[in-house]
Amino acid sequence: MAEYNPEKNDYILNINGEYHNTLDIESFSLMMKDPSYCYKFYWLEAIVKLISEGITDTTFGEIIDEMISNAWYSVREFHIHLSGIQNGEVRDGLERAVIKLAEVSTLPSGASKTEIKNAISMYSSELKLFKEQLTNMVPYRALAGFFQRSNEKANWNSTIRMVEYIERINRIVLLPYTLGTSSKLKKEVHFSHEWVEMIQDNTVSILRWVQYEKVKWLQMNNPEVPGLVYKLAPLDEKMRKLGKVRKLWEAVLDIQPVCDVFTGKQIEQNRYDVDHFIPWSFVMNDELWNLMPMDSSLNSSKSNRLPKWNPFFKRFALNQFSMYELVQNNPNLYKLYESCYRDNLHSLWAGQELYRPGNTKTEFIHILEKNMQPVYDSARRQGYELWNYDIT
Numbered sequence: 080m081a082e083y084n085p086e087k088n089d090y091i092l093n094i095n096g097e098y099h100n101t102l103d104i105e106s107f108s109l110m111m112k113d114p115s116y117c118y119k120f121y122w123l124e125a126i127v128k129l130i131s132e133g134i135t136d137t138t139f140g141e142i143i144d145e146m147i148s149n150a151w152y153s154v155r156e157f158h159i160h161l162s163g164i165q166n167g168e169v170r171d172g173l174e175r176a177v178i179k180l181a182e183v184s185t186l187p188s189g190a191s192k193t194e195i196k197n198a199i200s201m202y203s204s205e206l207k208l209f210k211e212q213l214t215n216m217v218p219y220r221a222l223a224g225f226f227q228r229s230n231e232k233a234n235w236n237s238t239i240r241m242v243e244y245i246e247r248i249n250r251i252v253l254l255p256y257t258l259g260t261s262s263k264l265k266k267e268v269h270f271s272h273e274w275v276e277m278i279q280d281n282t283v284s285i286l287r288w289v290q291y292e293k294v295k296w297l298q299m300n301n302p303e304v305p306g307l308v309y310k311l312a313p314l315d316e317k318m319r320k321l322g323k324v325r326k327l328w329e330a331v332l333d334i335q336p337v338c339d340v341f342t343g344k345q346i347e348q349n350r351y352d353v354d355h356f357i358p359w360s361f362v363m364n365d366e367l368w369n370l371m372p373m374d375s376s377l378n379s380s381k382s383n384r385l386p387k388w389n390p391f392f393k394r395f396a397l398n399q400f401s402m403y404e405l406v407q408n409n410p411n412l413y414k415l416y417e418s419c420y421r422d423n424l425h426s427l428w429a430g431q432e433l434y435r436p437g438n439t440k441t442e443f444i445h446i447l448e449k450n451m452q453p454v455y456d457s458a459r460r461q462g463y464e465l466w467n468y469d470i471t
Contacts, residue, residue: 101253101273102253102273102274102277103225103228103252103253105224106224106225106227106228106252107224107225107255108224109223109224110123110221110222110224110255111123111289111292112224114296115162116161116162116170116171116172116173116217117161117162117171117173117174117293117296117297117300118146118161118162118171118172118173118213118217119217119220119221120289120292120293120296121146121149121150121173121293122142122146122217122218122221123221123289124146124149124286124289124290124293125142125143125145125146125149126142126255126256126268126270127278127282127285127286127289128145128149128286129141129142129145130270130274130275130278130279130282131278131279131282134270135269135270135272135275136267136268136269136270137267137268137270138261138264138265138266138267138268139214139218139263139264139265139266139268140210140264140265142218142268143176143210143213143214143264144196144199144200144210146173146213147173147176147177147180147195147199147206147210148192148195148196148199150173150174150177151177151180151186151190151195152188152189152310152311152312152313153297153310153311153312154174154177154178155177155181155186155188156188156189156310156313156360156383157304157310157360157361158361158461158462158463159297159301159304159307159310159461160174160300160301160461161173161174161297161300162174162296162300163300163301172209172212172213173213175209175212176206176209176210176213179205179206179209180195180198180199180202180206183202183205183206184198184201184202186198188383189313207264210264211263211264214263214264214266215238216235218258218266218268219233219235219238219241219245222245222248222254222255222256225248225252225254226248228248228251228252229247229248229251229252231244231247231248238262242258242259242260245257245258253271253273253274254271254274255270255271255274255278256268256269256270256271256274257269257271290311293311294307294308294311301461303457303460303461304361304457304461305361305362305363305364305454306362306363306364309363310360310363319359319365320365320422320423321353321365321370323415323418323419323421323422323423324353324365324367324370324419324423325353326415326418327367327402327406327412327415327416327418327419328353328372328402329348330411330412330415331401331402331405331412332346332348332372333348334405334409334412335401335405337372337398337401338394338398339351339372339373339374339377340356340371340373340386340391340394340395340398341373341374341377341381341386341391341394341468342374342377343394344374346372346373346374350374350375351372351373351374351375352372352373352374352375352378353370353371353372353373354370354371354372354373354378354381355369355370355371356369356370356371356386356391356392356395356451357369357385357451357454357455357458358383358384358385358458358463360383361454361457361458361461361463362454364425365422365423366423366424366425366426366429367419367423367424367429367434368399368426368429368433368447368450368451369451370423371395371398371399372398377468380466380468381466381468382466383463383464384463384464384465384466385455385458385459385463385464385465385466386465386466386468387465387466387467387468388452388455392448392451392452392455393444396443396444396447396448397440397444399443399447400440400443400444403433403434403438403443406434407436416434426450428446428450429450432446433446433447433450
């Protein structure tokens, strides 16, 4: 299991003791040590998932297809940079492969794994160079923890010699996999029977460990991104908690008209959605201060994009202030506001500053802008597109 070690302030991999008698678990735990790029995590994750499906022999190409499929959602839906940006360029080869697939295909950001695998196959020629780049080091470097069992030094400059070296190491200490003699993406990967058995028995724990290490790396390379741990795979839409907020806005609409932030037209009952000003996929929450009623016909158009700050933020803030005023002066609305505490009111600044009694319009908008604009700017820097809605 992956267990927390308070002395090291870290999680360690703890495998059933019976395997320690036959397998070098210590060296296995070093497979993600000192990465230079994120695709090292995706390499091991892909191997574990393939083994869990009963696969004992595969190729570089098939493992990399699995890696691209596993990275797709984080890169496309959440704009995560797998290993950061350097001189304005994406550093990680796996991220570049995902971006290339997005460019040549029509896949939506929320595509299924089957759809992604089909697209990879369809555009294999366009992806070939990007995939081959991923074979240069990681398949060999991932085994480096085992090489310490030999006095012979690895020759990292020759893949042929590395394959032969790995075979010699495998006679000293049993490796999780050895490699065949084919080249590039066709190179064979043979999983050891003993390691297959261990990994299948501990798949959940190993994947949890890989995910923990991956999140640490990704958070370091995406310091402005909130809720990163939730951005590694598609999420259940049931996580969205908008029911209480919708009831609050329905009560507001019963009392006074509210104009749509984008169209400027009065919102009609039962013909609006409650949506996020800054996309949910970035903030990963349903905070009241980021939610607004908007024309249902526009929601799919806005999708996962950012509205232009000017003039839309001012309109959004005025609607928020109108709701705030009614909440402060209407006991029934205040009860509906209180019902949002559990799901939609977690930000300390919102409770202590924004929704405190007595704010003037100017004070309210200033507090909202002071706290929302840095989040908006972070999303923009992360690569979220602007929604080019024409003001009518």
